[in-house]
Amino acid sequence: MANKENNPELTEILEKLSNVHYPSGPIRQSVERMKAHNCMQTNELEAIYHLVESHVPSLRMKTVLRYEKMLVSASDNAQLSLCKNHVAATCTNTKIGDNVNLMLAKIREMPPEWTLVQLTPHFNPKENVEIDPNKHYTNSLYISVFNCGTNQPKPFCVNIEAPRDSVTGSHVEFVNEIRSIISDNKSALTSTKVQTHFRGVPEKQNYFSKRQSLDDRLRILVRDLQNVYLKEWKCFMIGKYVNNDLEIKIQKRIKEFFKAEAPSFNLDEKTQSIVQYLVKGAQQLTLTEMRSAVQTLIPNSGANKTLQRNLGGFCRSLADELSLYEQKKHPLILIIDDSLDCFPWEMMDILVDVSVSRLPSLHLAYALFQEHKATIQNGFKIVQNPENGMYIVNPDLDLRNMQNRITSFYEYWLPSWQGVAGSKPTEEQFEKMLVSGDIFSYHGHGSGSHFFPLYKVERIRINAIVLLFGCGSTQLNIIGPQTEMFSTYQMYLIACSPCIVGMLWEVTDLDTDVLTTEFLSQWVPNSDKPHWKTLDKTQWKKGEKVDFSDKNLAVTSGNCIQEPELLKALSLAKKSHLLNFYLTRASCVARGIPVKIVK
Template identity: 25%
Template sequence: MEDFDVFTNEINYTKPFYHKLLKKFVNDSPTIPNGLNYQYGRKLLAEECYIENNEAECAFHFSEAVSASLRNMALHRDDQIKVASNNLHKISSYLKPIEELIESHPVSKEQENLLECFSKDIEDVESLMPLLNIIDDSPLHKRYLMFSSTNNVQNLQKILDELPREWTVVQLTVPYNPNENLKPLVEHRMEINSIYLTMFRNDFLDVTNYGSLTVKIPANVTKEGERPLFMELYSLIEDNYKTIDNAQYLNNKRMIQNYWSRREDLDLRMKSVINVMENEWLGGFASLLTGKLIDSSLRDKVAKLLEDTISDWGFMRLNEKQRILLKNLICSSPALNSHQLKSGIRKILTEHGNTEEVRKILDISECPNCSKNFSVLHELCFKCLSKCFEAIHHFSLVDGIKAFSQAANTVKESDDFAALKKAKRYPVILIVDEALDIFPWESLYIINQHPVSRIENIHFLYYLFKLHEKNIIDGYFITKADVGRYIINPQKDLERMEKRMTSFVNYWCPTWKGYSGEPPSPDDYIRYLTEADIFL
């Protein structure tokens, strides 16, 4: 109770107590928790782990912090299927947690004697228990979808090791914001000022066996006179819907020309949004979204170039995280501009170094903006970071940026690395926080030529992988295209699109069957979904 002051409206608590309270809140969650509350707790834990440089736990908590409500829906659906096939399943599912509780808290002899006083038929009850006993022999991909002790750092790593080696898996998560409980989605999204980017699987991560890695990057950055990017995107989407809705009333050449002029204007605005996302938000960290190179020798050449640069210049105090980030940056340098490269190098060298080393040598006597009690290096000003870098490495930050910029330019311009510019890559799988899913991440210049997919969380990714493992070859899901079914314009509100799509399907896929200009019956809809190799 010493952590609370009962005579004020505020709760003051120590950091250890806060950690204990937060872990208890998450670990004691019910088997079907409130999705949002569960996500909030996990985000807070992840941010604490990020401050402590605990990469493995940070990545785990962030993996739990997205699409929790959707997991609940999937579990409910699975539960309903089990109930339909087994009348005793519902009773068994209620008894299982009680059985686990009893097993984890053994009953003493005195308590056993007391229990016998309450029930003379206890032996009869015990004889019935085996009939209701749940034998939990579900595979890991099903158990990991649940909210239980199965969800832990060790099992997450086991899952990542099982996923196809060709995949790059990256998650984008926004920090916890208490205003999410008070404001509408449109409003609290405006308050996002940073993004946590977590790499679960990556070319250079896998080679070094570093494990998962997380970086914090700025978001919603705007220049003077510009409106926040979220606001611009909402406005753009609204204008897009209006343009499409009015398209059905176009009845002369001038109106059609005006329609296409507005469409071109929307395209330019969207390109501007993507440009800000890539240059002002992600910057050099856009390199962390790229897929694994099919030709691994190119990756090894980049790694050697970086290690030679470190050795030649004497940057021996760089930690493993900095080396991995620099390798990704330099490997992607042909797709990055000079601003992204230099700002990326600067942030990697200053903001991702050894926190404790910086804490020991930091002198804030001449800096009114920085505190000795900082949590992460991002909180320090550029001047203090530069001084600390020079004290640790005995090089100026300018020399550090120059050294690695030369390595990046070698990759961009040298004939030895010419093949890297057009090198093919394996698939990228993006897990995007619901607060960020409105943005067109797949359209970023650095990955718009990559095979990219989105999925809700690591749980669904692993579940679907195990479900279709036999059909996944070299990181791709292989399927036939013999049986095709389609439903085009069922609401009859896009006549021109219907004509274009119908003529396309009839010409290229004459054996496909479907509905055009009308909705299918429920039975036909289900049948199409189940029998089709490809459903359009």
């Protein structure tokens, strides 16, 4: 869909459509993406603005309406939901230049530690007329990069073509494959749901064979996401270095290189920014990917061939010289379109070792920043009282083994936390836990919305970190044609929760319990006892209630370092050797802004 200049006929149609105030979300989404396509080559910043506006317009409108309703009915001291001023779309009569400047102002105002990377699919007219609910499209992408803070390069955008088979040249439908994996995984788990034990060795082998096959399919898909879909532009998935001097040194060396190698070359800001990411990601790129990126940046003329060849070598040598792969990085926030949210982007090689969260819109990232900026330090929402935790465990009364495991953990590692286990909470109890705790953790089926309706979630103010360890607890659901997808986590965002951790699809209870306890023990400190990781959990894994305070229980040696950053602790927990299935590791994601415990 490359275009060299604005299409006059399309421009005229889009201008007429702009006169429609408050169109439906999907219509506005399509119009904004067509506008972006129409001006990408002539005014990139304007195109980026349209791409930003195309993300979740219905959810943003819902946030505005919820704020207005609360404003009318709230008392003087009531705490409101996300402020409408931070997410509302501007009037269609506003000049486009003013809209772009407002977007840039938001980026400058957000913490300088943040990097936002936005993934937006191209407009595809086929999706508007598709009637098969099982038919999905893997479209070309625009990847936009926003370096927050002042004195930063302007946002830039790169086009990524839809993936094609290297042999046949036909389109590869990754979305169909991930939907198939999710469906097959659900079928495999549902077929054994009512069983507490396998009826024999063949049945057990068959089950694990199916799960292993699904794990293998997902690993292949993740590999193809980074190598076939994103290719060289996966290098944009890198946050800023904690040592800011490294960023400055890289910029300086890039300028020196071009001055020495090609004094007449026009090194504009976008080219310099992309070269900087090529340096930062050089150790993650193959020679072919580096060559392709360089050829995209440098026109392939005779005078530039030497520059192309030398630039790739320069990026690699500078990355090695500065040992960039070993340098600590600030968290990365992925702004992911709903149609791409089903992919476990966090499992890509370039992201698996770093702190990364996801949000559906730049505006929602800005809104969360505004709501919590009084408690944000160095880019992190600070949690000062992690002992003030609340939990709900096994409210449906049918996961006894899970209840034994989780309550054993809480009684040992987090004895100050309060909650309900093995009984159905009332709506009043559920609400009280959400609004009074610094951390809220749910362990049961789904997201718990059958105990506390979502329309009530969005009506309260939630400052707690919300952990939903249930099957598909933060999964986006397709609810119909020409309708935005819906998920539980969206209501928690509207209620101002700074970060929600949950699952993209169905998971098993043992693996989820292992992931939960590995994560919480890594993140929430308890210096008074031997670390959870050092305990003998043989009986615990069998679903038995274990008193870990018993002095006779075996304790293994080992140096366990606490990780106060939520996103990093989650990343470390997902690498635990105790987890059986790759699908469980990939399912767990964080949605929101970076969070850190500081006592």
